[in-house]
Amino acid sequence: MTWPHPPPPHAEIQSFAGAEKDGRIVGEIAFQLDRRILAYVFPGVTRLYGFTVSNIPEKIKQTSIKSLDGSVDEKKLRELTHRYLTLTARLEKLGYSREVHPVFSEFLINTYGILKQRPDLRANPLHSSPAALRKLVIDIVPPKFLGDSLLLLNCLCELSKEDSKPLFAW
Numbered sequence: 001m002t003w004p005h006p007p008p009p010h011a012e013i014q015s016f017a018g019a020e021k022d023g024r025i026v027g028e029i030a031f032q033l034d035r036r037i038l039a040y041v042f043p044g045v046t047r048l049y050g051f052t053v054s055n056i057p058e059k060i061k062q063t064s065i066k067s068l069d070g071s072v073d074e075k076k077l078r079e080l081t082h083r084y085l086t087l088t089a090r091l092e093k094l095g096y097s098r099e100v101h102p103v104f105s106e107f108l109i110n111t112y113g114i115l116k117q118r119p120d121l122r123a124n125p126l127h128s129s130p131a132a133l134r135k136l137v138i139d140i141v142p143p144k145f146l147g148d149s150l151l152l153l154n155c156l157c158e159l160s161k162e163d164s165k166p167l168f169a170w
Contacts, residue, residue: 027112053102
């Protein structure tokens with residue numbers, strides 16, 4: 001009985017690179033959802049450095065302070081708070097929790113990373129297919145994180161439908 005030859009070393013590296021890239025898609029799903037939430041709550045803010053979904057209430061307060069005299073712009077504070085509460089209420093209907101999922105998203109992004117470059121949707125339609133992304137998440141994410149990971153994908157799909165933008169908006 002002969003055993004098959006071990007794969008050449010470069011095949012293992014390619015396989016790992018493919019697995020790493022697939023894992024990055026899991027992180028990218030969480031990242032894209034976070035960006036969508038931030039863009040909705042803070043329309044017109046293009047530089048979201050330092051903004052996270054976890055610190056939205058704090059950032060609403062910060063961005064509502066008038067730069068001239070340091071007083072609070074009550075109208076802006078109300079508008080941003082309303083946008084935040086309206087969006088999270090919609091996401092909560094899908095099972096999203098403001099206490100759990102922002103931190104869970106950060107965990108996925110830190111664990112899996114994000115895509116290094118914009119995906120070519122013609123070469124790989126996976127990135128625009130909720131069913132293909134769902135299968136990939138099921139294949140990659142450990143069972144104890146699977147339910148919450150799929151929930152984030154569902155939320156991203158819902159927001160993508162609402163704003164008519166691709167799942168991975170760049």
